[in-house]
Amino acid sequence: MPVDPDYLWQARQMQALSFAVHIPLVCFGIAFPAMVLFCEWRSLRTGDPVLATLARRWSKVMLALFAVGVVTGTILSFELGLLWPQFMARFGEVFGLGFTLEGFSFFIEAIFIGIYVYGWDRLPPRLHLLCGVPIVVAGVTGSLFVIAVNGWMNHPTGFTMRDGVVVDADPWSALFGNSYFWHEFVHMYFAGYIVAGFAVATPYAWAMLRGRRGRYERTALTVAMSTAAVAAPLQVIVGDWAAREVAQHQPVKLAALEGLGQTTRGAPEHLGGWYNGHEVVYGIEIPRLLSLLALHDPNGTVMGLNAVGADEVPPVNVVRFAFQTMVGIGTLLALLGLLFLYVRLRYRRLPRSRWFYRAAVAAGPLSIVALIAGWVTTEVGRQPWVVYNVMRTTEAVTGASGIPVGYGTLVVVYLGLAAAVGWLLHRFSRVPVEVHDDG
Amino acid sequence: MAEVPMVFILAGLAAYTVLAGADFGAGLWMLLTRPGRVGPAVTRDHARHAMGPVWEANHVWLIFALAVCWTAYPVAFGSIASTLAVPLFIAAVGIILRGASYALRGQLGGARGRHLVEALFVISSILTPFALGAAVGGIASGRVPVGNAAGNLVTSWLNPTSVVIGALAVATGGHLAAVYLAADAHRLGERSLEADFRARALGSGVVAGALALTGLLVVRVDAPALYDGLTGDGGAIMVGISAAAGLATLMLVWRYRFGMSRATAALAVAAIVAGWALAQRPRVLPGLSIEQAAAGRATLLAVIVSVAVGAAVLVPSLFLLFHLYLRGRLDPAAGPGAAARTRPASGRDARHRTAQAVVAAATLLAGVVLTSVIGSGWPLVLGVVCLIVCAVATFGLVTTDITEEGSNGRAAVRRDG
Numbered sequence A: 001m002p003v004d005p006d007y008l009w010q011a012r013q014m015q016a017l018s019f020a021v022h023i024p025l026v027c028f029g030i031a032f033p034a035m036v037l038f039c040e041w042r043s044l045r046t047g048d049p050v051l052a053t054l055a056r057r058w059s060k061v062m063l064a065l066f067a068v069g070v071v072t073g074t075i076l077s078f079e080l081g082l083l084w085p086q087f088m089a090r091f092g093e094v095f096g097l098g099f100t101l102e103g104f105s106f107f108i109e110a111i112f113i114g115i116y117v118y119g120w121d122r123l124p125p126r127l128h129l130l131c132g133v134p135i136v137v138a139g140v141t142g143s144l145f146v147i148a149v150n151g152w153m154n155h156p157t158g159f160t161m162r163d164g165v166v167v168d169a170d171p172w173s174a175l176f177g178n179s180y181f182w183h184e185f186v187h188m189y190f191a192g193y194i195v196a197g198f199a200v201a202t203p204y205a206w207a208m209l210r211g212r213r214g215r216y217e218r219t220a221l222t223v224a225m226s227t228a229a230v231a232a233p234l235q236v237i238v239g240d241w242a243a244r245e246v247a248q249h250q251p252v253k254l255a256a257l258e259g260l261g262q263t264t265r266g267a268p269e270h271l272g273g274w275y276n277g278h279e280v281v282y283g284i285e286i287p288r289l290l291s292l293l294a295l296h297d298p299n300g301t302v303m304g305l306n307a308v309g310a311d312e313v314p315p316v317n318v319v320r321f322a323f324q325t326m327v328g329i330g331t332l333l334a335l336l337g338l339l340f341l342y343v344r345l346r347y348r349r350l351p352r353s354r355w356f357y358r359a360a361v362a363a364g365p366l367s368i369v370a371l372i373a374g375w376v377t378t379e380v381g382r383q384p385w386v387v388y389n390v391m392r393t394t395e396a397v398t399g400a401s402g403i404p405v406g407y408g409t410l411v412v413v414y415l416g417l418a419a420a421v422g423w424l425l426h427r428f429s430r431v432p433v434e435v436h437d438d439g
Numbered sequence B: 001m002a003e004v005p006m007v008f009i010l011a012g013l014a015a016y017t018v019l020a021g022a023d024f025g026a027g028l029w030m031l032l033t034r035p036g037r038v039g040p041a042v043t044r045d046h047a048r049h050a051m052g053p054v055w056e057a058n059h060v061w062l063i064f065a066l067a068v069c070w071t072a073y074p075v076a077f078g079s080i081a082s083t084l085a086v087p088l089f090i091a092a093v094g095i096i097l098r099g100a101s102y103a104l105r106g107q108l109g110g111a112r113g114r115h116l117v118e119a120l121f122v123i124s125s126i127l128t129p130f131a132l133g134a135a136v137g138g139i140a141s142g143r144v145p146v147g148n149a150a151g152n153l154v155t156s157w158l159n160p161t162s163v164v165i166g167a168l169a170v171a172t173g174g175h176l177a178a179v180y181l182a183a184d185a186h187r188l189g190e191r192s193l194e195a196d197f198r199a200r201a202l203g204s205g206v207v208a209g210a211l212a213l214t215g216l217l218v219v220r221v222d223a224p225a226l227y228d229g230l231t232g233d234g235g236a237i238m239v240g241i242s243a244a245a246g247l248a249t250l251m252l253v254w255r256y257r258f259g260m261s262r263a264t265a266a267l268a269v270a271a272i273v274a275g276w277a278l279a280q281r282p283r284v285l286p287g288l289s290i291e292q293a294a295a296g297r298a299t300l301l302a303v304i305v306s307v308a309v310g311a312a313v314l315v316p317s318l319f320l321l322f323h324l325y326l327r328g329r330l331d332p333a334a335g336p337g338a339a340a341r342t343r344p345a346s347g348r349d350a351r352h353r354t355a356q357a358v359v360a361a362a363t364l365l366a367g368v369v370l371t372s373v374i375g376s377g378w379p380l381v382l383g384v385v386c387l388i389v390c391a392v393a394t395f396g397l398v399t400t401d402i403t404e405e406g407s408n409g410r411a412a413v414r415r416d417g
């Protein structure tokens, strides 16, 4: 049945919107439990009441964000069927296992987060701490399984197609025997710590600027900044690995990231500028850098977009802009992280410059931008395929009408949700800090 | 083997109907606070608090059922999701509104906007189970053909069977919630609340039973095949069990035996889900038997193995949660206030710090070389592990002296810009 092309566009927008809402929340699911547990663990060891207070206050925020993560994730589960029924019908048996496994991670996470947050003061301290551990582990496995699915979509393996039907599906090897998924997982995992760390640091950096510099704010800032600062510089190295995987497995995506029109030996890298359909104009050219980065050989040959038909090229400027945004922000965040580490280790204190705190306030939102830009790079760069080189997104989309209504509703609902979360966080921050000195 | 994952799906759906159904039902009682001996505000508080610790876990059941469905019966899933897009979308929006207003309401106190949030909460508590029930009705009455949105987008879920199942979903949720909340009030020793919710449990039980009987009559006209299934063989047994358990619940509630009534109420609802499945067997959608719908052997096997392994982790965890919850160990009020007994600060010695610094530096160097310069095969794996170790060690270094007042005490921010 022929599908209206408008549906596709709207369905893609809807999918992208839902991801853009879900993924930042997920970062808190990955990294926040570890931060809370760290505070609780150290407070149990040392009797420090400030850390104990931090752990308690943060755990409430963690629960609220988790609840919002649950509902946005539930929407995504529905959307897979509502928007892409053909994709699910044809390939569900290949990758669906990833989500089944993920379901169990969510169970564990949801169960122990309930016990942990409602169990303060009710369970013996050590048992309480122990109940936090499964939350951290489930945060890791939860993202592991979803990303295995995404890795499979980008580099499909583990099945055979015969006359448009999947035969011999082997879900284990499709999901976990897949060489493409490890870099995505590690990169996303580091991103989780970067986003959660910087985002939590933002309000405390703001407080420091406004003159609230008690031990509570300083300790909170130290924990949050340290979390992000150790991950941010290493993310550059992981990102370089990711780019090499892309170069190897998805050369068209790489060409789109770099706006490389012609297959080139010793290809240059362009910063900024605009791809006009043949080459990048108005950018800063750095000779041979692309070949060096992507292939570890300054004279290597990098495939250009002209190597494939025009109907297989993703929207180059979107992908390229997103990629450059991520790398640009990533570099700045890495520098900020290094600066923090240097001052903290060398002088054993927090930095003093107001500019540092201004940068730290900006780092939270910027890291979320980088996160979404990274996913845009990966997902839009995969277009026009939903399953790379196997199924086009046009073949996957639903035949049901009324997507615009759904899209409009979802926009309104998400705006409301964003307002609600913002308000909630504001409200949490207004609860006066009471440090019980009961050591 | 083709049927095993279906059993998982049905178990998930039954658990969702029982647990999340009660959760939605609690929303219903926030609307219907009168008549009652206790003021509306107290009733609402009771309804809201009771669900706190288990709220998240209850809602995962639906996700679990969906995921098993699209893995094991992908064609059926694609057809259902596209034809029943409207009720499923309504349910999805209902779930967002409900989760968000739940999180918000707990924090609102007496703030402005409270009424709006409460209204959203109540509306979504009714809308979501109705929409899901209507979707089930569409499947059960054979209105979802195989294909991408091949069925009618409206009549597939707005038809007599769907409406009656949707209404039944709302009513049973209300009944379950009333039973649970009565039991909670009993445990907390709140006599008046207990009496209120006891009356509600009895009333809603009668309503749900009447709806179920009406439903049978409607189905007889609207979906004869389903009716035959429900009144023959296994279907009839399940319907009978459900009816018996429902009556038993009413008896137990009448005699203040709330603990047992929880179990029988859950059984009554779960038996309906089982009855539906038996009535439809072996047909999943019109012209699609369960054998035809099932994915390949390897996939089915993988699902079965994963669910078995997952259950080994899940069941003890769930047990722990409900054990603590039903014993009131997770109640908000009056805890023993076990303030952490703590040891005095033990300053780490300098040797430890140096060792950590060496580890951090060494893993950094090794990580960069292995990941970036060599960058393939096992060295790459090792390199990534090194990078993670480096991150952890550095974090340890940066935070060793975090508890010392002096360490980040000299943090005065410079006045100048």
Ligand code: HDD
Residues within 6 Å of the ligand: A154, A183, A184, A185, A187, A188, A191, A194, A195, A235, A236, A238, A239, A240, A242, A243, A244, A246, A326, A327, A328, A329, A330, A331, A333, A367, A368, A370, A371, A372, A373, A374, A375, A376, A377, A378, A379, A381
């Ligand atoms: C805070 C977030 C963040 C930061 C600072 C960076 N990235 Fe990133 N990047 C992501 C967050 C992210 C991500 C989590 O959003 C993506 C999307 C898919 C994935 O695996 O990770 C991603 C994808 C992604 C991809 C595409 C992978 C694919 O398609 O499979 C490449 C090539 C890079 N990144 C490279 C980099 C480089 C060279 C960075 C250095 C500065 C960098 N990223 C910083």
Ligand code: HEM
Residues within 6 Å of the ligand: A011, A012, A013, A015, A016, A017, A019, A020, A023, A080, A084, A087, A146, A147, A149, A150, A372, A375, A376, A379, A380, A383, A386, A393, A396
């Ligand atoms: C499983 C079914 C999936 C389908 C059918 C799907 C399809 C799509 C489509 C069509 C887009 C929009 C592309 C565009 O705007 O051009 C998109 C965007 C995106 N997808 Fe996927 N995807 C799926 C799974 C995933 C998974 C598992 C992840 C992550 C692990 C993911 C992450 C994203 C992100 C982050 C975006 C972009 C968000 C944005 O633009 O802000 N997707 N996806």
Ligand code: HEM
Residues within 6 Å of the ligand: A022, A023, A025, A026, A028, A029, A030, A065, A066, A068, A069, A070, A071, A072, A073, A074, A075, A076, A077, A080, A106, A107, A109, A110, A139, A142, A143, A146, A147, A188, B056, B059, B060, B063
């Ligand atoms: C097609 C894509 C996706 C679907 C269908 C999906 C589905 C879900 C669902 C249903 C939940 C709620 C689970 C619960 O009840 O606890 C959830 C939460 C979560 N998701 Fe996603 N998700 C998707 C994309 C992602 C991505 C891209 C990541 C991370 C890389 C991710 C990682 C997580 C994590 C860690 C949670 C835990 C909850 C939290 O902390 O907020 N998911 N997801």
